[in-house]
Structures are given as C-alpha cells and as structure tokens.
Amino acid sequence: MTHILKIDHIEKYYGNKSNVTKAIDDISFEVQNGEFIAIMGASGSGKTTLLNCISTIDTVSAGHIFLHDKDVTEIRENELARFRRENLGFVFQDFNLLDTLTIRENIAMALTINKAPVQEIDSRVEQMAKKLDILPILDKFPYQVSGGQKQRCACARAMINKPKLILADEPTGALDSRSAQLLLTTMQTMNQELGATILMVTHDAFTASYAKRILFLKDGQIFTEIQRGEQSRKQLFGKILDVMALLGGDLSDAR
Numbered sequence: 001m002t003h004i005l006k007i008d009h010i011e012k013y014y015g016n017k018s019n020v021t022k023a024i025d026d027i028s029f030e031v032q033n034g035e036f037i038a039i040m041g042a043s044g045s046g047k048t049t050l051l052n053c054i055s056t057i058d059t060v061s062a063g064h065i066f067l068h069d070k071d072v073t074e075i076r077e078n079e080l081a082r083f084r085r086e087n088l089g090f091v092f093q094d095f096n097l098l099d100t101l102t103i104r105e106n107i108a109m110a111l112t113i114n115k116a117p118v119q120e121i122d123s124r125v126e127q128m129a130k131k132l133d134i135l136p137i138l139d140k141f142p143y144q145v146s147g148g149q150k151q152r153c154a155c156a157r158a159m160i161n162k163p164k165l166i167l168a169d170e171p172t173g174a175l176d177s178r179s180a181q182l183l184l185t186t187m188q189t190m191n192q193e194l195g196a197t198i199l200m201v202t203h204d205a206f207t208a209s210y211a212k213r214i215l216f217l218k219d220g221q222i223f224t225e226i227q228r229g230e231q232s233r234k235q236l237f238g239k240i241l242d243v244m245a246l247l248g249g250d251l252s253d254a255r
C-alpha cells in the first residue's frame with residue numbers, strides 16, 4: 001500500500017533549557033490513502049501538538065514528516081501558506097465561516113485565492129454542495145442557515161481543493177450530541193464517498209468510534225492503536241472504552 005503521510009520519529013519540545021516540556025516523544029506512524037484516523041489521549045498528551053506539526057502550523061524539534069514524498073519539516077516559511085492551501089483541508093471547531101460572505105463564497109475561497117476560472121469555481125462548489133446536501137442554501141449568509149448546514153459548509157470548504165489530507169482538532173468539541181452526530185456522518189461521507197483521508201483529534205470515545213483506526217497517545221508517545229476492521233461502530237466504541245480504562249482515569253478528566 002502507498003502511504004500518503006509518514007511521521008518519522010518526531011519529537012517536540014517547548015520552552016528553554018531550564019524549563020522543557022516534551023510534548024512529543026518519538027512518534028512514528030504512517031497513514032494510507034483513504035484512511036480515517038482518530039487520535040485520542042488525555043489532556044496534555046500531545047494531540048494538538050502532533051496535528052499542528054503535521055499541518056505546519058508548528059515545527060518539530062526532531063524527526064521528519066512526509067506528505068507523499070515532500071518533507072513538510074523542510075518547507076520554507078514563505079511557502080507554508082501556499083503549501084497548506086494546496087495540500088491540506090481544515091475542519092475547525094467553530095467552523096470559522098466568514099459572516100460577510102455567502103455560503104457559496106465561503107466554500108469557494110480557496111479556489112478564488114488560487115485564481116481558478118469563475119465557471120470552474122461555480123461548478124465545483126455546486127458539485128460539492130450537492131454531495132453534502134447544501135445546494136439550496138448556497139446564496140444565503142451563515143447567520144441565515146442552521147448549525148448543521150454551517151458544519152456541512154465548513155466541510156465543503158475543507159474539501160473543495162481536493163486536499164491530500166483533512167485535519168480536524170476536536171471538531172465535535174463545541175457541539176451538542178445531535179450536531180456532533182451530524183458532523184461525524186458528514187465526515188464519514190467525505191471519507192467513504194469522496195475519498196478524503198482524515199486525521200481527527202478527539203478525546204471523546206463516541207467521536208472516535210466513527211474512525212477506521214484509532215491511535216492513543218500518552219505522554220507524547222503512541223500508547224497503542226486499534227483498528228475498526230469488520231467490527232460495527234458500536235463494537236469499536238466498546239473497544240475504545242476498554243483502552244481508555246487501560247490508560248487510566250486520564251482520559252475522562254480531559255474535558
């Protein structure tokens with residue numbers, strides 16, 4: 001199988017010599033094309049740091065991260081914005097929609113910045129909107145649509161550039177359980193029907209149970225991982241709870 005992402009012995013330290021925090025302590029793993037991975041772990045275990053290093057928002061202290069064959073740890077500062085725009089899609093916790101733009105304009109933003117032809121932008125936005133069931137609301141503003149529609153708009157925006165990788169940090173963190181379920185179903189559609197490769201950070205077992213593989217972090221290291229395999233989501237949910245119990249009370253304190 002071909003990997004899309006390879007994390008190669010990365011370490012991340014914060015602080016200075018007299019006060020060092022080791023946020024990531026030698027993590028390695030590979031992500032195959034089309035995977036949906038959840039990264040779990042207690043508060044402070046290094047989840048966000050890991051995601052930020054992958055997304056080039058933060059830099060590693062040691063090790064390498066390859067997206068396809070490109071070593072993202074070596075990308076020059078002035079090329080980072082472009083690299084992210086062309087390769088990564090982000091689903092933010094608060095969705096980060098711009099209130100003064102229509103849903104259509106919000107989704108189209110990355111294409112507009114890349115100066116794609118207007119007709120192509122329109123047809124791609126409408127295609128994506130159709131798949132995520134927001135076609136009828138494209139010309140409304142964010143304040144005129146429901147929470148679930150906003151979420152799907154944010155997902156469409158993350159997907160519009162056909163990114164190699166979708167990254168999400170606690171995407172359900174601010175949502176009630178029904179909205180969380182809606183978002184997770186949409187992310188599942190993105191993965192299964194649109195072929196998106198997704199890396200999602202969460203400390204919530206229900207959220208993680210939508211993924212196909214789950215990595216558990218503890219003190220900046222990979223503690224263990226489990227695969228969905230042939231199990232149902234409910235069975236996987238049970239397994240996740242088992243691992244959380246093994247990890248100790250840590251995870252339940254995370255909120």
Ligand SMILES: Nc1ncnc2c1ncn2[C@@H]1O[C@H](COP(=O)(O)OP(=O)(O)OP(=O)(O)O)[C@@H](O)[C@H]1O
Pocket residue numbers: 014015021022023041042043044045046047048049050203254
């Ligand atoms: N900018 C920073 N400066 C110093 N220390 C940091 C910084 N960011 C994170 N840390 C430390 O690195 C460790 C990992 O933090 P990280 O944010 O990755 O945890 P997390 O698993 O995302 O936690 P949470 O579930 O609370 O979001 C923690 O000990 C944290 O205090």
Ligand SMILES: [Mg+2]
Pocket residue numbers: 047048049
């Ligand atoms: Mg975090």
